[in-house]
Amino acid sequence: MLGSIGLTSAEQLFDSIPSELRLKAPLNTPAALSEIELLARFEEMASRNAGANRISFLGAGAYSHYIPTIVDHILTRSEFFTAYTPYQPEISQGTLQTIFEFQTLVCQLTGMEVANASMYDGSTALAEAVLMAERVTKRFKVVASTAVHPQYLDVVRTYVQHAGIDLELISFNEQSGQAAAELTESINEQTAAVVVQSPNFFGCIEDLASFANAAHAKGALLIVAVTEAISLGLLKSPGACGADIVVAEGQSFGVPLSFGGPYVGLFATKEKYARQIPGRLVGEAYDKQGRRGFVLTLATREQHIRREKATSNICTNEGLIALAATVYLETMGRRGMQEVAEQCLQKAAYAARKIQALSGFSLPFSGPRFNEFVVRGPSNAQELLSRLGIEKGIEGGLPLAQFFPERVNDFLVCVTEINTREQIDSLADGLAAVTR
Amino acid sequence: MANVPEDLHYSKDHEWVRVEGNEAVIGITDYAQNSLGDVVYVELPKPGEQFAANESFGSVESVKAVSEVFTPVTGEVTKINESLADEPEKVNADPYGDGWMIRIRMSSSGEVDSLLTAAEYEDFTKAESE
Numbered sequence: 413m414l415g416s417i418g419l420t421s422a423e424q425l426f427d428s429i430p431s432e433l434r435l436k437a438p439l440n441t442p443a444a445l446s447e448i449e450l451l452a453r454f455e456e457m458a459s460r461n462a463g464a465n466r467i468s469f470l471g472a473g474a475y476s477h478y479i480p481t482i483v484d485h486i487l488t489r490s491e492f493f494t495a496y497t498p499y500q501p502e503i504s505q506g507t508l509q510t511i512f513e514f515q516t517l518v519c520q521l522t523g524m525e526v527a528n529a530s531m532y533d534g535s536t537a538l539a540e541a542v543l544m545a546e547r548v549t550k551r552f553k554v555v556a557s558t559a560v561h562p563q564y565l566d567v568v569r570t571y572v573q574h575a576g577i578d579l580e581l582i583s584f585n586e587q588s589g590q591a592a593a594e595l596t597e598s599i600n601e602q603t604a605a606v607v608v609q610s611p612n613f614f615g616c617i618e619d620l621a622s623f624a625n626a627a628h629a630k631g632a633l634l635i636v637a638v639t640e641a642i643s644l645g646l647l648k649s650p651g652a653c654g655a656d657i658v659v660a661e662g663q664s665f666g667v668p669l670s671f672g673g674p675y676v677g678l679f680a681t682k683e684k685y686a687r688q689i690p691g692r693l694v695g696e697a698y699d700k701q702g703r704r705g706f707v708l709t710l711a712t713r714e715q716h717i718r719r720e721k722a723t724s725n726i727c728t729n730e731g732l733i734a735l736a737a738t739v740y741l742e743t744m745g746r747r748g749m750q751e752v753a754e755q756c757l758q759k760a761a762y763a764a765r766k767i768q769a770l771s772g773f774s775l776p777f778s779g780p781r782f783n784e785f786v787v788r789g790p791s792n793a794q795e796l797l798s799r800l801g802i803e804k805g806i807e808g809g810l811p812l813a814q815f816f817p818e819r820v821n822d823f824l825v826c827v828t829e830i831n832t833r834e835q836i837d838s839l840a841d842g843l844a845a846v847t848r
Numbered sequence: 849m850a851n852v853p854e855d856l857h858y859s860k861d862h863e864w865v866r867v868e869g870n871e872a873v874i875g876i877t878d879y880a881q882n883s884l885g886d887v888v889y890v891e892l893p894k895p896g897e898q899f900a901a902n903e904s905f906g907s908v909e910s911v912k913a914v915s916e917v918f919t920p921v922t923g924e925v926t927k928i929n930e931s932l933a934d935e936p937e938k939v940n941a942d943p944y945g946d947g948w949m950i951r952i953r954m955s956s957s958g959e960v961d962s963l964l965t966a967a968e969y970e971d972f973t974k975a976e977s978e
Contacts, residue, residue: 550894687889712889712914721907721914 467835468807469763471784471826472613473534473561473639474672475664477752478830479740483666486739487732495731498694501707507731508706511694514738521644521741522658523651524680529692529729531677534639534661535564538607539571540679540690540724541635541657542579545605547688547723548633552577555598556607557591559584559614561639562815568607577604589616589777589786596626603632605657610636610650611643613815614777614824615760615784624654633657641665641678642828643782645753657681666740667733676733687713690724752829756783759836760827766840767825772847776822784826786812790847793823804842806835850879850973853944857960858969859920861902864944867960872921875948876908876939879973884910887939890932892949897925901959905950908939921959923952 414420426434445453458464468476486492491506498504498511511529518527531537542554554572556565558581565581572579585592591608599606606627610618620636627634636650638660650658660678667675681689687710695709715722744752760783767773772790789796793811800808809823816822827836852858857865862880866873881887889909899905904916905925928950932938939947954960964972 687891712909718914721916 462805463801463807466801466805466807467831467838469809469825469827469831469839470807471615471640471828472810472824473563473661474669474675475640475642475826475828476669476830477642477664477666477828479666479668480743482743483736483739487736492732492735497728497731498708501697501705505705508694508708510735510738511692511729511731512696512706513742514734515694517738517741518678518680521641521649522638522655522660522678522680523649523653524655524658525651525683526686526689526693527678527680528689529694530662530731530734531659531679531691531726532730533663533673533675533677534637534659535561535567535677536571536726537659537661537677537679538564538635538637539568540726541637541659542568542572542577542605542607543575544657544681544685544688544690544723545633545635546575546577548685549604549631551602551604551632553580553600553602554578554605554607555580555582555595555603557582557584557595557609557612557618559589559591559612559616559618560607560609560637561613564609564637564639584612584614585779587777588779589614590779591618591623596623599626599630599632601630603627603630605633605635607635607637609639610647611638611640611782611784613639614779614786615781615826616777616779617647617782620648620650620653620655624656627656628654635659638678640783642749642753642756645749645751646757647753647782651680656685662733662737665737666743667736674730674733676730676737678737686710688723689713691726692729753782755829756827759783759829759831759833760785760825762833763825763827763831763836763839766836767843770840770844770847773843783828784824786822787825789821789823789843791821793821796843796846797823799846800842803846804838806839806842808839808843850877850882851944852878852966852970852973854966856944856966857920857963858966858972859918859963860972861918861920862973863917863920865920865960865963866944867954867957870954870957871926872923872952872954872960873948874905874919874921874950874952875943876917877969877973878943881940881943881947884908884913884915886911887936890936890939890949892928892932893925895925895927899923899925899952909936917949919950919952920963921952921954922956923954925950926953927951 495507498507515527582595624634633656635657636655641660641664658680662676697707713723776788797808809825812819812822862877891906899919901922905919
């Protein structure tokens with residue numbers, strides 16, 4: 413083969429790489445192992461990953477919930493696992509039906525009229541919502557509360573910085589931990605949208621109806637982001653509060669934490685804005701014989717038809733992860749969702765009471781909570797939590813200083829249904845022990 | 849054979865213009881609606897918006913494609929055909945009547961003179977379809 417392309421050695425194929433950059437010795441890799449040896453080696457390595465087995469009270473956008481076994485069972489069926497974008501309805505009814513069910517569930521949970529087939533994750537869904545608000549209102553100013561997840565705001569900034577949209581941040585209320593009254597005051601006739609998160613980054617529930625009224629009074633839209641989608645099982649839906657676009661991270665619905673992804677973004681809005689929605693949309697249709705079926709719909713919004721005038725660059729959806737969310741929600745049902753949410757709420761309230769009672773600890777925010785809350789410790793939270801991890805085997809929360817540098821002693825605690833009373837007690841005891 | 853009324857002005861982007869005083873009524877031609885196929889949605893601007901000649905003022909969506917529509921004249925939108933929101937099929941059924949799209953108050957009346965006459969537009973579409 414070398415001869416037919418005029419070379420004498422395989423080395424010549426690499427001649428274009430400068431000699432000093434080329435490796436001249438064999439790669440320094442260990443000898444091959446048998447399968448038995450290999451498994452033993454990986455088990456040994458995994459057992460050294462002590463942090464993975466710690467009791468965890470981490471949340472802040474990614475949540476540890478129980479995943480019913482059926483989710484993975486359905487997910488790994490090859491019909492779903494290998495499915496391609498369902499352009500051809502005649503061979504994709506199964507995939508299309510699950511997406512249609514997903515959209516229906518998202519509408520029911522958010523209280524909205526139309527939902528798309530999913531986005532990459534909650535943060536990109538929020539950025540797409542901001543872009544959509546600009547298309548709907550033809551205005552270029554967006555105001556957001558700093559109690560929205562800081563990483564979500566970073567993603568929004570990345571999306572809008574060259575789109576001519578001016579993103580204005582309004583500091584949250586330091587007493588309540590909720591979006592500030594200044595947020596409503598900053599809305600004017602140039603405002604395309606107001607962005608709030610509820611429960612917000614600090615776990616506080618926002619008064620969505622008041623922001624909806626303030627936004628609508630000036631012709632602006634209210635965008636609501638939800639990072640802990642389990643809260644939708646208990647709280648009044650954003651749609652019922654007057655939201656125009658609701659986006660959420662769907663990871664809480666049967667999707668493992670898996671180091672941050674892949675997750676799934678939920679995106680829902682009012683029917684009158686359907687043509688401005690980004691991404692895929694599956695609709696119900698009837699065939700020639702009157703049988704019910706499903707097809708991709710309003711595809712003329714999409715990039716493969718509308719090119720540069722498309723509503724978004726997203727030409728896909730998180731099909732498999734959306735399926736996990738669908739199976740999770742259909743397994744849990746309405747009552748199951750309410751029960752999980754109720755447990756999260758009650759256990760978090762119990763944890764907050766226990767921690768608040770500790771000497772030197774307080775809860776700095778007065779706003780109503782769901783399953784996360786900010787704790788102010790007696791000393792540097794980073795050091796405190798690091799000791800708690802090493803000495804007690806507990807991940808006690810997220811130090812806030814990485815996002816809010818002045819909040820050195822503050823950390824965010826999350827409690828879900830998988831945290832037992834014993835775990836919560838050991839968190840409180842552990843915090844007391846490491847500050848003693 | 850496409851219908852091309854004598855009393856209108858035409859653009860090479862297949863819009864027609866009917867001059868009424870200092871206002872221009874604008875729509876798409878019979879030839880255009882026929883090439884697009886069934887129109888399912890018409891996106892129009894808001895009254896009060898300003899457009900320069902040859903600027904896109906909206907889009908027409910048919911079952912297979914989306915095409916932009918351009919105003920052949922400069923001016924401010926005074927009225928839009930709001931009924932197209934619910935009945936976009938009017939663009940197919942009556943492109944020169946009920947299927948009109950916008951009215952523009954022209955800021956330079958001379959612009960219509962540079963547009964095609966009915967005869968010129970007919971020749972243009974013949975050449976384009978050959």
